[in-house]
Amino acid sequence: MNIDSLRDELAALRESIAATLTAECSRQAVHDFFDTQRGLDERLWAVAAEQGWLGIGIPEAYGGLALGAHGLDILYRQLGRNMAPGAFVPTLAAAQWLADIGTEALKSSLLPQLIRGGRTFALPLTLEHPPLPLRNGELSGLTSLLLSARSPSIAIVPAQEDGVRVFALIECGKPDAQFVPADIWDKTRCVGRLTLSQALPLALITERQGSVAAALRHCLCLAAAGDCVGGARALLEQTVEYLKQRVQFGRPLASFQALKHRCANLAAAVIQAGEMLDQAVHATSDREPSAGMWACLAKAAAGETLELVAQECLQLHGGVGFTWEYDCHIFLKRALLNRDIAGNAASLRDRAADYFTAATLGGQTTAELRL
Amino acid sequence: MILDKIHDEGAFRAALRQWLAEVLKAEQAKPARDARTYHRNQLWWMSERNKVGLGTPHWPRAYGGADLSLRNQVIIAEEITRARAPSLGQFTISLNHVPATLMKWGTEAQKARYLPGVSQGVIWCQGFSEPGAGSDLAALRTRAVRVGDHYVVNGQKIWSSHSMYAKHCILLTRTDTDAPKHKGITYFIMDMDTPGVEVRPLRQANGLAKFAEIFLTDVRIPAANRVGPENEGWDVAQTTLASERGVLSFERNERLRYMMEDFFADALRTQAAWLQDCELRREFMRLFAEVQGCRRLMRKLLEQSGTGSPAAATTVPYVKLINTELRRNVGDFMIRAVGPEAHSHAPGFDELSSDPTFTYLTGLGGTIAGGSNEIMRNIIAERVLDMPKG
Numbered sequence: 016m017n018i019d020s021l022r023d024e025l026a027a028l029r030e031s032i033a034a035t036l037t038a039e040c041s042r043q044a045v046h047d048f049f050d051t052q053r054g055l056d057e058r059l060w061a062v063a064a065e066q067g068w069l070g071i072g073i074p075e076a077y078g079g080l081a082l083g084a085h086g087l088d089i090l091y092r093q094l095g096r097n098m099a100p101g102a103f104v105p106t107l108a109a110a111q112w113l114a115d116i117g118t119e120a121l122k123s124s125l126l127p128q129l130i131r132g133g134r135t136f137a138l139p140l141t142l143e144h145p146p147l148p149l150r151n152g153e154l155s156g157l158t159s160l161l162l163s164a165r166s167p168s169i170a171i172v173p174a175q176e177d178g179v180r181v182f183a184l185i186e187c188g189k190p191d192a193q194f195v196p197a198d199i200w201d202k203t204r205c206v207g208r209l210t211l212s213q214a215l216p217l218a219l220i221t222e223r224q225g226s227v228a229a230a231l232r233h234c235l236c237l238a239a240a241g242d243c244v245g246g247a248r249a250l251l252e253q254t255v256e257y258l259k260q261r262v263q264f265g266r267p268l269a270s271f272q273a274l275k276h277r278c279a280n281l282a283a284a285v286i287q288a289g290e291m292l293d294q295a296v297h298a299t300s301d302r303e304p305s306a307g308m309w310a311c312l313a314k315a316a317a318g319e320t321l322e323l324v325a326q327e328c329l330q331l332h333g334g335v336g337f338t339w340e341y342d343c344h345i346f347l348k349r350a351l352l353n354r355d356i357a358g359n360a361a362s363l364r365d366r367a368a369d370y371f372t373a374a375t376l377g378g379q380t381t382a383e384l385r386l
Numbered sequence: 387m388i389l390d391k392i393h394d395e396g397a398f399r400a401a402l403r404q405w406l407a408e409v410l411k412a413e414q415a416k417p418a419r420d421a422r423t424y425h426r427n428q429l430w431w432m433s434e435r436n437k438v439g440l441g442t443p444h445w446p447r448a449y450g451g452a453d454l455s456l457r458n459q460v461i462i463a464e465e466i467t468r469a470r471a472p473s474l475g476q477f478t479i480s481l482n483h484v485p486a487t488l489m490k491w492g493t494e495a496q497k498a499r500y501l502p503g504v505s506q507g508v509i510w511c512q513g514f515s516e517p518g519a520g521s522d523l524a525a526l527r528t529r530a531v532r533v534g535d536h537y538v539v540n541g542q543k544i545w546s547s548h549s550m551y552a553k554h555c556i557l558l559t560r561t562d563t564d565a566p567k568h569k570g571i572t573y574f575i576m577d578m579d580t581p582g583v584e585v586r587p588l589r590q591a592n593g594l595a596k597f598a599e600i601f602l603t604d605v606r607i608p609a610a611n612r613v614g615p616e617n618e619g620w621d622v623a624q625t626t627l628a629s630e631r632g633v634l635s636f637e638r639n640e641r642l643r644y645m646m647e648d649f650f651a652d653a654l655r656t657q658a659a660w661l662q663d664c665e666l667r668r669e670f671m672r673l674f675a676e677v678q679g680c681r682r683l684m685r686k687l688l689e690q691s692g693t694g695s696p697a698a699a700t701t702v703p704y705v706k707l708i709n710t711e712l713r714r715n716v717g718d719f720m721i722r723a724v725g726p727e728a729h730s731h732a733p734g735f736d737e738l739s740s741d742p743t744f745t746y747l748t749g750l751g752g753t754i755a756g757g758s759n760e761i762m763r764n765i766i767a768e769r770v771l772d773m774p775k776g
Contacts, residue, residue: 255771270774275767279707282766286704290679290686312675364668371671372661375651382643382678384685 021085028071028082029089035066036097042342045098049202049345056101056165063103064132072111077126079114084237084299087111088292091241096249098345100203102135102164104242104356108234109136109171116230121184121218125169137163137170137187137194140206141358142232147183147211149176154183154216158209160197162356167194169217170209171231180222182231185214201348232366233307235357236314237299240292243317243353247285247324250346251278254328261333274331281324288313288320305381308370315360315367321350389439392458399465406469409434415472417738421595424735425551428476432507435474441505444633445485449501456692459633460685467640470648473737476548478634479510483556486629491573491614491622500554500575511552513543513576513600514623520545521761523558524567524620528602530559530574532616536606537561537574539582543600545755549585550598552578556626557607562617573619575611582606592747594735627757632691639684639709641737642677642716646670648740649720660723670723673716680708700770703762710752710759717746 039062040055048055063069072087073079080086087107094103110129113122128134144159158172167187174183187194191214196207220227255278258269268274295313298306325347329336336343357363374381388405391397409415414431418424435441444459445451454462466473474481481504488497504510519526528541539559549555555576562570576583582605587595614622650670653661660666687705690698720742721728728742739745753759767773 255773259773266776267774269767270776272764272776275771275773275776276760276763278771278773279763279766282771283704283707286683287676287679287708290682291675293682294675294678309675309678312671316672316675316679360672361664361668364671365664367671367675368667371650371674372654375647375654380647382647382674382681384678384681 021082025082025085025089028086029093031066032068032090032093033096035062036093036099040097040099042098045100045203045342045345046340048100052165052202059099059101060132060135063101064130067130069107069110069132070126070130072107073114073126073130077114077122078130079126084296088237088241088296091238092245092248095242095245095247095349098203098246098342098349102137102167102205104204104235104238105138105162105167106134106136106164108231108238109138109169111234111237112171112231115234116220116227118218118220121220134168135164135166137161137167137207137209138231138235139171139173140355141362142173142228142235143358143362144173146173146175146180149174149181149183149219152215153213154185154211155213156211158211160206160208161194163194163196163205163207165196165205170194172209172211172216173228174216174219180228182220182222182227183216184218184220185209185211186217189214191215199352201345201352203345203349204352206352229307232357233299233310236310236363237292237295239353239356240288240295240310240314240317243314243321243350244285244289244292246346246349246353247281247288247317247321250328250342251281251285251324253342254278254331257332268331277327277331281327284320284323288317291316304379305370305374308367308374308381311358311363311367311370314357315363318350318354318356319360321346322354325350387439389443389452389454392454395461398458398461402462402465403469405438406465406471410469410471418735420735425476427472428474429507431472432474432477432505436505442481442485444481445501446489449485449489449497450505456633456688460636460688463633463637464640467637467644470644470738473637473641475736476509476551477504478547479512479552479556480504480508482629482632482634483512483626484510484554487556487573487613487622487626490625493610495610496575496613503553508553509548509551511546511549511555511578511600512626513546513549513555513557515545516542517544521758523623524571526558526560526571528557528559529563530561530572530607532561532609533606535609537572537609537612539574539576539602539605539607541602543602544588545597546585546600547597549578549600550587554578555583555600556613558619558623561619565617568620570617571619571623572616573613573622574607575613576605576607580605580607590751592744592751632688635705635709636684636688638713638737639677639681642709642713643681645740645745646674646677646716649723650674653723658723659725666719666723669719673712673719676708676712677716680705680712683708703765703770706757707759707762707766710749713752714746714749717742717744717749721746 044055070079071082075081140160140162147154147156170185170187172183174181185192191212193210199206259267261268292313295309298309329343335341388401391401414427418427443452443454447453516526530537530539557574557576559572560570561572582603584601585598587598589595687701724742
């Protein structure tokens with residue numbers, strides 16, 4: 016596909032996702048879901064399956080749209096804009112990871128089902144925890160916190176047997192693998208632990224010098240960063256609109272320079288976070304060796320940016336920003352959870368620094384750009 | 387010839403690299419230590435570039451340029467910065483502001499008289515700001531009164547970079563004191579050797595005296611040197627100012643990348659202590675990512691400008707705000723990373739200097755110059771976010 020037709024296709028995709036989410040995932044619907052945790056996530060999932068969103072990044076051979084990192088990025092940003100509930104981040108990141116490193120058998124058995132909406136995933140929130148011991152091919156115990164669907168079909172659990180790191184794919188919802196959701200502040204997403212008693216994994220994916228974990232982190236970073244950038248942009252836009260409406264001292268708040276400058280600073284931070292994410296997405300799409308480094312750096316920046324924007328926008332709204340009815344607290348709670356997805360900013364930048372050190376010592380450049 | 391190869395990017399880059407590798411062996415390509423050397427080096431660099439057709443390649447052929455596409459200008463800027471070659475700092479106004487303005491507003495006589503000189507090493511300066519007209523440029527009060535076929539000018543200009551070396555000045559004056567402030571301004575070309583023009587350098591916080599005050603006492607400027615109609619100088623000035631953000635700031639962005647890469651490679655080579663400090667390492671990576679983001683944004687701006695997209699106008703204030711703060715922050719980071727050694731003064735003089743404190747202080751200047759960042763924030767708020775004027 017040439018670059019222009021890809022660009023047109025991506026623009027059409029963005030428009031169609033935006034229109035669908037405006038209709039299906041309104042602010043009111045998200046607030047209702049926040050209070051009930053019923054309905055909207057499942058409805059959206061069905062819409063996503065019907066629209067083909069779940070296969071955006073998956074090769075055509077498995078029934079996907081093959082729009083790669085660019086296509087997925089558009090979806091993540093739009094979902095973030097709309098505070099969309101559901102297991103999009105863990106499931107789509109897991110799917111992308113499987114497409115990257117899975118065996119042919121795994122891919123052809125799992126990906127088509129996933130694209131049709133029949134599979135949701137749980138995966139480690141941060142990948143920083145010690146693995147569970149694998150004994151006689153079975154896993155027992157309590158996993159670290161997983162980012163998940165409310166009732167996931169498959170969990171990815173880091174494990175270890177005889178010093179060999181593996182990722183176990185565990186079928187959930189059976190007596191030997193029960194997912195227990197945690198009661199978290201961000202009611203739009205789900206986090207919990209898996210209780211395992213001699214569970215036999217569906218499959219084991221063996222680590223290859225850290226590259227399998229790195230691939231999972233990479234996919235998760237892009238997902239979380241897209242969610243953050245989309246959310247930050249939407250919340251800032253909505254806050255600027257609010258400041259134009261709200262009159263105090265006889266004039267709109269938006270006419271006060273102190274507030275204008277804060278909004279300008281936030282807008283610049285959002286633009287920067289978006290550009291850093293573009294860097295990661297392009298590097299991923301072009302299969303550059305430094306893509307993982309850029310994904311870590313993009314996620315670190317995007318996580319910090321959404322948190323900054325959410326905190327500032329809550330303040331800029333004044334009293335109503337602190338109420339349950341306004342969006343600020345939902346974005347803020349998503350920000351706090353997003354900040355930890357794939358690891359916090361410090362741990363991601365540590366990984367990036369390790370890569371950058373090795374690349375520099377090896378005489379490789381990481382920053383080439385094409386105009 | 388380098389410019390013969392513009393139709394094959396690989397060959398074009400290779401030719402540029404080969405020429406740069408050769409020409410940069412010269413002593414004049416090294417960072418200068420004082421103002422006089424810097425000035426001499428600048429004249430040398432312009433003449434070297436001229437020898438291979440790279441003096442004013444972005445200009446139309448009619449005025450001695452090569453009509454180079456934006457893409458090829460970018461390739462040149464990329465290779466120049468990759469080679470850590472000097473910029474043409476003293477020619478900033480000559481190469482960008484003057485041609486942009488004259489090509490749109492100048493008479494044929496003005497273009498023929500002034501444009502060819504630039505590639506011969508003629509330095510121009512800008513007489514826009516005044517002590518009472520900084521961010522509020524349109525409040526300027528330097529008075530020009532028509533007397534026969536001349537205008538007589540009295541007043542004072544400030545922040546005029548390289549004016550001590552300049553042969554000509556693009557000058558804004560007030561010709562109608564009764565009109566609204568944007569409506570009574572007239573734009574001139576002033577020869578700096580006209581009687582009544584006095585330049586007094588200003589010492590800057592970073593140790594340089596790059597800019598100066600210009601005092602104007604009964605300076606007679608021929609009416610033929612007026613650019614655009616009388617009292618419409620504000621519109622002419624907009625053309626001048628819009629030229630500031632093109633390939634010029636692209637180069638600055640690119641240099642920041644190499645400064646950081648060099649700083650890191652140097653740290654690895656010398657096993658610098660800061661590499662063991664995980665907070666500093668993280669900060670380095672954050673800044674490196676931000677520089678990359680800014681480089682992307684800059685490329686986006688060039689693409690928008692190249693296609694005449696109105697989006698360019700909204701990208702400009704972001705680029706200026708982000709790039710200048712980033713440079714300041716990188717300088718600040720380098721000071722802390724280097725530690726107490728950063729206090730020992732290694733005087734920097736130009737963009738090739740990587741002295742941390744010089745970089746930091748010069749970066750601070752960037753957040754004020756060319757429209758202070760407060761003005762950029764106003765523009766972002768009012769023109770991009772559409773927030774009402776206060």
